[in-house]
Amino acid sequence: MKTSHLTTLAGILWVAIGTFLIVRGVAMYRLAVLEQHATQTALVFSVVVGVCLGSAKGLFVLSRTAQKNKTRIENLPHPIHAHHIFSKPFYGLIAGMMLLGFLLRTWNEYLGGYIVVAAIYCGIGMALLLGSRVYWLNRGEAPGQETP
Helix, strand or coil: HHHHHHHHHHCCCHHHHHHHHHHHHHHHHHHHHCCCCCHHHCCCCCCCHHHHHHHHHHHHHHHHHHHHHHHHHHHHCCCCCCCCCHHHHHHHHHHHHHHHHHHHHHHHHCCCHHHHHHHHHHHHHHHHHCHHHHHHEEEEEEECCCCC
């Protein structure tokens, strides 16, 4: 497998998972309104906070994480396989995030309800979408830079 294919696959995964989380977040907003009688004001506030915090995390934190992973992929010795898409410790982080998502959904009432969990899901989804842009940039090009 080529490093460019693995980089593209990583970007596709980040976009797919980010989109999935946003869709799940929107579904939780519906539950917040239907089951927990969330107000329109709380809903709007939650969406704005989730999108703003998620955007900041995507631009300033996950972009760096994606850049490190992209650089790691570009420096992998051949042969390269699909499981090299992320480093070994990152797979543990993914499992931990999935467990945390399950716990957030299960115990949402203790955290402020679905409206809070939905903001977290949408924020993380937005962060992944914005962070994924690193995988689409040309080699050596950092976020915010343009090639001449």
